[in-house]
Amino acid sequence: MRIRIHGGRVIDPASGHDAVAEVWVEDGQILSLGRAPRGLKADDTFDASGLVVAPGFVDLGSHLREPGFEHKATIEREARAAAAGGFTSICATPDTQPVVDNAAVVEHIVKRAKAARGARVLVLGALTVGLDGQLLSEMHALNAAGVVGLTNLDRAIKDTVVLKHALAYAASAELTVFLQPEDYWLGRQGQIHEGAVSTRLGIPGIPSAAEVIAVQRDLTLAAAVQARVHFSRISAAESVKPIADARRRGQAVSADVSLAHLSFTVDDIGHYDPNFHVRPPLRAASDRSALRKAVKAGAIDAISAGHEPHDGDAKAAPFGVTEPGMSTLDTFLPALLAQVAAGAFDLPTALAAASTRPHQILGRDGGRLTPGSVADLTLFDPACRWQANGETLHSSGLNTPYLNQTLTGRVVATLVGGQWAYRNFSPV
Amino acid sequence: MAKLPANEVLKECVDGEMAMSAADIQLDDQGRLRHFIAIEGLPRALLTQILDNAERFAPVGDRTVKKVPLLRGRTVANLFFEPSTRTRTTFDLAAKRLSADVLNLNIEASSTKKGESLADTLRNLEAMQCDMFVVRHQVSGAAHFIAQQVAPYISVINGGDGRHEHPTQGMLDAFTIRRHKQDFTRLKIAIVGDVAHSRVARSNIQALKILGVPDLRVVGPKTLIPPAIDAMGVTVYDDLDEGIRDCDVVITLRLQQERMQSALLPSAHEYFREYGLTADRMRLAAPDAIVMHPGPINRGVEIDSAVADGAQSVILQQVTYGIAVRMAVMAMILGSQAQAGAA
Numbered sequence: 001m002r003i004r005i006h007g008g009r010v011i012d013p014a015s016g017h018d019a020v021a022e023v024w025v026e027d028g029q030i031l032s033l034g035r036a037p038r039g040l041k042a043d044d045t046f047d048a049s050g051l052v053v054a055p056g057f058v059d060l061g062s063h064l065r066e067p068g069f070e071h072k073a074t075i076e077r078e079a080r081a082a083a084a085g086g087f088t089s090i091c092a093t094p095d096t097q098p099v100v101d102n103a104a105v106v107e108h109i110v111k112r113a114k115a116a117r118g119a120r121v122l123v124l125g126a127l128t129v130g131l132d133g134q135l136l137s138e139m140h141a142l143n144a145a146g147v148v149g150l151t152n153l154d155r156a157i158k159d160t161v162v163l164k165h166a167l168a169y170a171a172s173a174e175l176t177v178f179l180q181p182e183d184y185w186l187g188r189q190g191q192i193h194e195g196a197v198s199t200r201l202g203i204p205g206i207p208s209a210a211e212v213i214a215v216q217r218d219l220t221l222a223a224a225v226q227a228r229v230h231f232s233r234i235s236a237a238e239s240v241k242p243i244a245d246a247r248r249r250g251q252a253v254s255a256d257v258s259l260a261h262l263s264f265t266v267d268d269i270g271h272y273d274p275n276f277h278v279r280p281p282l283r284a285a286s287d288r289s290a291l292r293k294a295v296k297a298g299a300i301d302a303i304s305a306g307h308e309p310h311d312g313d314a315k316a317a318p319f320g321v322t323e324p325g326m327s328t329l330d331t332f333l334p335a336l337l338a339q340v341a342a343g344a345f346d347l348p349t350a351l352a353a354a355s356t357r358p359h360q361i362l363g364r365d366g367g368r369l370t371p372g373s374v375a376d377l378t379l380f381d382p383a384c385r386w387q388a389n390g391e392t393l394h395s396s397g398l399n400t401p402y403l404n405q406t407l408t409g410r411v412v413a414t415l416v417g418g419q420w421a422y423r424n425f426s427p428v
Numbered sequence: 429m430a431k432l433p434a435n436e437v438l439k440e441c442v443d444g445e446m447a448m449s450a451a452d453i454q455l456d457d458q459g460r461l462r463h464f465i466a467i468e469g470l471p472r473a474l475l476t477q478i479l480d481n482a483e484r485f486a487p488v489g490d491r492t493v494k495k496v497p498l499l500r501g502r503t504v505a506n507l508f509f510e511p512s513t514r515t516r517t518t519f520d521l522a523a524k525r526l527s528a529d530v531l532n533l534n535i536e537a538s539s540t541k542k543g544e545s546l547a548d549t550l551r552n553l554e555a556m557q558c559d560m561f562v563v564r565h566q567v568s569g570a571a572h573f574i575a576q577q578v579a580p581y582i583s584v585i586n587g588g589d590g591r592h593e594h595p596t597q598g599m600l601d602a603f604t605i606r607r608h609k610q611d612f613t614r615l616k617i618a619i620v621g622d623v624a625h626s627r628v629a630r631s632n633i634q635a636l637k638i639l640g641v642p643d644l645r646v647v648g649p650k651t652l653i654p655p656a657i658d659a660m661g662v663t664v665y666d667d668l669d670e671g672i673r674d675c676d677v678v679i680t681l682r683l684q685q686e687r688m689q690s691a692l693l694p695s696a697h698e699y700f701r702e703y704g705l706t707a708d709r710m711r712l713a714a715p716d717a718i719v720m721h722p723g724p725i726n727r728g729v730e731i732d733s734a735v736a737d738g739a740q741s742v743i744l745q746q747v748t749y750g751i752a753v754r755m756a757v758m759a760m761i762l763g764s765q766a767q768a769g770a771a
Contacts, residue, residue: 195655195656196656203568272572316545318570319573
């Protein structure tokens with residue numbers, strides 16, 4: 001199968017390529033970029049005029065809810081939603097029932113994902129058994145089953161001895177640990193960013209200190225045991241510098257920010273809108289602008305979707321008793337383009353943070369259009385306006401603040417490993 | 429803004445096309461009170477109207493027949509998801525003096541413990557065809573959520589939600605202050621104690637700012653003063669003597685026993701020594717200052733008996749005025765509904 005994609009603006013952040021060009025794909029790989037290979041004929045031609053052709057997005061933490069919470073979402077539906085959102089790979093989080101703390105659950109997820117024929121599903125294993133923060137998971141077995149990293153998600157580990165041992169053992173198993181940094185005690189009772197809004201609404205706050213303390217603690221422990229760590233969903237301005245400093249010292253550390261934290265602030269909660277109940281909490285405008293700058297400067301490597309689909313009941317309650325999380329795969333591209341339009345950073349930087357850098361963090365091929373690389377591509381119309389609603393959203397989670405809004409930018413097709421995983425109103 | 433059914437308001441709110449303020453859900457398209465969820469965002473004229481109406485209802489309690497027929501045939505349900513005696517009793521009395529039928533439901537003990545969701549509980553109560561829910565709930569924002577959920581013919585009064593607001597208490601405190609001090613725009617008022625966990629403090633601050641109090645202070649140790657509260661227009665003091673100096677009104681807040689266990693304070697004894705309102709300390713306030721407390725009081729913790737029972741104390745008047753203020757709010761809401769129905 002040989003595919004010719006022509007007429008599109010091809011942006012490859014890895015090589016700095018940004019021009020209208022042809023992309024040829026063969027046997028699941030990029031065959032050429034820029035010029036048609038002499039004498040070859042394509043089996044399939046795609047006219048990408050007016051579209052952007054870019055390496056596919058990766059989400060570093062998608063909650064797929066299966067097994068165990070199929071009333072919220074299923075692997076099949078979310079993997080397809082991911083492809084429709086321009087993602088070629090998503091990392092499934094281990095907070096399933098049973099938890100991904102053993103090889104059997106990994107194998108189950110991989111099998112279900114293959115059948116879905118959507119985005120590629122990579123698996124993050126649990127750092128501790130049951131995500132309870134007490135016993136180490138069987139990391140070598142998880143590694144052999146193919147996990148791309150380990151995480152305890154937002155279940156902060158109270159005991160720093162357990163944390164240190166988990167980091168050390170993961171280092172000997174050669175696995176990256178994905179940490180969502182939060183001090184257990186400072187974060188325990190809080191629900192939103194601590195400040196004027198939490199005071200006015202009377203909602204217990206989570207101070208920025210809960211994150212900054214954890215970032216510094218985790219960096220210190222990781223350096224001591226030479227673990228490779230990735231910080232997920234950085235939310236506070238003050239977290240940026242310690243991470244950048246550690247990297248400058250040569251420490252193996254990377255970080256992402258969720259697109260929601262680049263898009264919204266604690267003020268968007270208004271009067272208890274549960275769609276803005278997320279973890280870590282949305283913080284102040286000054287945090288948001290510092291995070292945007294950090295992405296622009298490369299101090300924060302990646303932008304994640306942090307997809308958390310919920311059923312309607314999960315959000316149908318007073319704010320404090322709703323479940324945190326936002327459904328984001330479907331609206332990732334327009335929200336990312338809105339950042340570019342607002343001048344936060346340019347489009348190649350956005351695409352690098354959504355694709356090239358997360359591929360590097362995972363140590364996987366992709367995120368670039370170099371001949372020989374895996375053919376994971378997204379093709380999108382940056383000007384297409386569409387309404388987000390129950391009909392147009394592919395995820396089963398409608399818990400998005402964009403519901404019923406008109407958005408700009410729509411994915412037209414997604415190629416995963418050289419196969420069309422999504423193709424919308426496509427001229428064949 | 430045109431009035432929308434609750435689910436439409438929710439949708440609009442999700443759309444983000446309309447910055448939803450607390451006032452939007454509380455007022456109808458004529459600017460009349462539809463729900464009473466929070467004082468935040470309400471116009472001064474409306475608060476003044478509540479106070480004026482409460483003045484008209486106050487004499488009802490002094491009569492032999494303590495009843496007016498305003499809400500005959502209407503049903504008010506007191507939904508208390510959190511235990512309360514005083515607030516529920518005064519809402520009960522207020523509704524009965526307006527001739528409404530009253531249903532008291534102690535939900536804390538029943539459905540929620542059986543795992544029924546709040547939304548399901550509301551649907552069941554709706555089916556009982558009540559006109560008004562008075563709601564107390566331990567989660568901030570619960571009254572707001574309930575007002576968005578209920579059928580359009582049901583009005584909601586917030587009887588206290590988490591740490592957020594207790595708007596009728598805020599209004600009865602304003603009523604008490606106006607009775608004694610007339611003009612809000614010349615007053616120095618101090619709110620002393622556990623502001624962080626107090627819905628009364630938040631409603632007091634919102635009401636007194638809207639009514640024009642120029643010097644509003646909160647006084648307490650840093651552990652009991654919530655962050656960035658100056659954004660609500662108050663000045664923070666951590667010294668009681670400085671905080672109440674020359675004040676016309678001193679409002680002390682109840683200190684819950686459990687605050688001692690959560691490392692917010694070392695002991696009730698030390699709290700009383702530093703922040704307890706005593707007769708000696710009251711001499712720092714204006715000579716004609718009044719002392720208020722939302723009750724129930726902890727004698728010897730936040731206030732000395734000599735002050736609580738002294739000449740400057742208006743604590744029991746607050747309870748009496750609470751009935752008149754709640755009558756005023758109920759009559760305004762159900763009255764405007766009746767007008768809307770007739771039109």
